Amino acid sequence: MNFRLAAGKLVRAGAIAAAVALPVTSWSADEPLRVGAFLSVTGPAAFLGDPEQKTLEMLVERINATGGVAGRKLQLFVYDDAGDAEKARTFTKRLLEQDKVDFLVGGSTTGATMAAIPLAEQSGTPFISLAGAVGIVEPVRKWVFKTPHTDRMACERIFTDMRERKLTKLALISGTGGFDKSMRAECLKVVGKYGIEIVADESYGAADTDMTAQLTKIKATPGVQAVLNAGFGQGPAIVTRNYRQLGLTPALYQSHGVASKEFVRLSGDAAEGVRLPAPALLVAELLADNDPQKPVVVAYKRDYEARYKSEVSAFGGYAYDGLMLAVDALRRAGSADRARLRDALEGTRGYVGTSGVVNMSNTDHMGLDLSAFRILEVRGGNWVIIR
């Protein structure tokens, strides 16, 4: 039967599709490869799942139009977990037992990913997560991989930049949201390795409209050479504006959480000189012509923006890498056998994706290093790549 690839229809048709799923136990070469995805397409994490779903649909269509993977087409099964870990578990079960997928891509949030991990491990199904937490691949699990870089890497990238600028006294200011707290904790874990001392550690509420009190305290702290704001949403823009209002002079770092045009627009002139770590995708056109990532990110950005008329985001890029890593591994494995696919994924070397150049090993199921992040600075209202 001819399944439509439109995921929205699939979600609705999920029950029917599952009911009529062919009871096939061995695949002939003409059978499509079954790709299972569970994403937070709606709900509070929709900003993650929405571009991820669009990216997967676009890629599957394009791969099928150009002959599929080793002669076999891809068939995408997408379910929307709405950011609910319990639903993610249920849908993963359905993908494995009823849709009989060959591998899993998904888990927009860390919660959804964690709920699916036991099922993937038990059934022995390769699972590429799109969520951020270090805990997904540490300790290494046999069947679990992930594409996004971690908060810890963002911290380390900022600290290496500070070290090169000979800045050693850091003041932290972070929000109370999940992203903010996780990044702060990761930064505190690794800061010692870089010889950087934390001299102030302030926080603000997720919906606060004014951070001058916290910044006034930082201003009064002796010896501060740099300030790092671990934050997401409008908070970092308010911090940046308050920073200039109070006339603070130390270097200001923001996190990859606000690596977007929106941050520069909201902060206005106050953003001048702010530095932050960002994946190559966000500065696709600014990359040097000999940058190995340039062709990949420019093409993905162009295709996505042309098709969906909205700005590309790092999150869609995670899904791009998730599917393309599997496609790359499938081509090398020469078969959809789960164990061989898993081994091929672990053997990934020099895969160039939107998040960076991926080199997996049996001790590293993410395979990204610090070069995945570029340090950007705002100059004249635009991003400039510093290093």
Added chain:
Amino acid sequence: MGSQALQFLAAGLTSGSIYALVALGFSIVFLASRVINFAQGEFVMIGGMAASSLVSVGMPLAAAMAIAVAIAAAVGLVLEKLAIERASRADVTTLVIITIGASMLLRGIAQIVWGKGIRSLPPISGEQPIAIGGATILPQSLWVLGTTIAIVAALSWFFGRTRLGRAMLATAHNRLAAQLVGIDVKLVLFASFGLAAALGAVAGMLIAPIGFTSYDTGVMLGLKGFAAAILGGIGNFHGAIFGGLLLGLLESLGAGFVSSAYKDAIAFVVLLGVLFVRPDGILGALRSDRV
């Protein structure tokens, strides 16, 4: 130390004024109907978002602000007409639940109309900070303080000198007696929603240049305004203003002198403490004498 304290004070008075305006909206509706209108925060959001979107299509700031207030007031009036008035025989709990539903609906509509992005509004008079005694204050903060004072003065004139204002106070004091002397209590309730919505919208437009606005800003500002109203005494206009400023100052002084990690905790511990000692709020609830 002195200049630091001044900076904390400025921050506290600015956010405190916004809380006070939101708290006034809670009190006005409470006086007219005994209902806590949990959609009050959404009026704050509508004010900020409407003004911001009008400015972004090229309308001058002053005109955009006037229209945004009118839009919010109209939404308030429609809400009263379609939801509250039709359920006028229902008890207070039902009405409160209706306002909670209305707040979700308004937030959902805002998300569809304006999207999920964060928006900004240009400040009324520039962004160049003013240095006062070692502290730096944004011109917009002065606008916030000045507008709040002007609104308090206007409200006190309205409730003390105009027929509608006095009718609202009379209804608050004794609904049946007010009805018997010929006051149209339905009109009073109708007007109270419009007035509360307009106040909320003003608060939303004043804070948007400082703290931005998005479809969900109303949630937290509504909650803070509600806390301020309870702190000062719900239904008491002086209490709303006092409660708002106190809450704002507690937050900024708490963050500045104690710890920013406990900023919100300090404010809410004080709120709980006050309610233990004076369950009607510091200035007492529902004093409907002249403002």
